[in-house]
Amino acid sequence: MITVKKLVKRFGPKTVLRGLDFDVEAGEFVALLGPNGAGKTTFLRILSSLSRPAMGEVRVAGYQLPNQAAAVRRRLGVVSHLPLLYGDLTAEENLRFYGRMYAVESLDERIAEVLEIVGLYPRRRDLVRTFSRGMQQRLAIGRAVLHDPEVMLFDEPHTGLDQEACNMLDGVLQEVAAKGRTVVMTSHDLARTADLASRFDVLSKGKIIDSATREQVTPNDLLAFYRGALAK
């Protein structure tokens, strides 16, 4: 579903990604772990067509980036630590706007369905700026799944959430993954990642330096695996 070969990204003189290779099968949930500045967000921005690679090959859902960016974007849902929502619009209006941008059919029914999934149907007519951070993040997931994408990218979705909001978010994430979507999620929170992902890749200094499946690394061993990968 996602194939990346020898990806290089530079910002001026600084090289952020250095010949990164990455493959994800359909239906996999890959957690991308790594320290700050490893290039996780840059990598997700390239996968989501928001950033152009300097070199290398990137294919998402069979389409090449950046040449077939519109086709990739149609099949992609993105959630970042920012909600990508308008505070002066209601939850329903935000979803209606994005639904129009993605040409979602039977939009009213789909909006109602998505608001039920993320548990915000009773608050559908409230302005997003009145929502708590956790509610905004749940609505952000609703926005990302509105057009029923095949691939979902999550960039540190737990950032800034309290314990309860994190638990609710995990429930929604599990529901999203259970639909057979391909998911790539960056995170610093190893404990939460351990419960969600089916594969763990460690990104450091612009490259994937280690990888393990859920069968190879139990949740209890994940921290040791992560530290070991970084120490190599």
Place this chain on the structure above:
Amino acid sequence: MKNFRNFIRALTAVVRKDMAAEWRSRELFTAMLVFALLVILIFNFALELDARARASITSGVLWVTFAFAGTLGLNRSMAIEKDRGCLDGLLLAPVDRSAIYFGKAISNLVFMFVVEIVVLPVYSVLYNINLVNPQLLLVIFLGSIGYVAVGTLLSTMAVQARTRDILLPILLFPLVVPVLIAAVKASGGILQDFAWEEIQGWVNLLIVYDVIFIAIAFMFFDFVVEE
């Protein structure tokens, strides 16, 4: 045909979203209007002018007011997109990115027109000069299009910088000098009752600049928003 329909659907979605958000907050419109009214009020007290001098400087004062208020609106309009990462949300949509540009430009133009509609009668009263003139309205219409066309492109560029508030005017004013000169000259000619033939050259220049700026923005918007 399907592509064109998608383009129009995305463009109208952006405009409707901007109108709905502004209707709720009135943040952008209020800032632009208050600023514009303050500028003309300050000019009114600063310049003690006789009737003839008023007619000759009105066009300059008017366009300085529109340009300053417009910059405020352009900055705020894109800052709203940047604050919660909404610009990324727009760019992630599977639509031709020029539809996003035209949607934002139309919204900015509407905000600018609304401010101009309020400012003109106030200015007329303060300076005792009739500004409700179809030819002058045409010049304001054309000048505003050119200003917003280039301003929307540059505000998209500036909003990604840390110093966006000061960057936009620095980038924008040198580029819109031709539009402002043509608009001031045409407006001044109309207010001083020059024959249409004397003004037509400036109006034609405005039309040419509008077309050029819109074409440039259409071609370069994708490059401006990409990392």
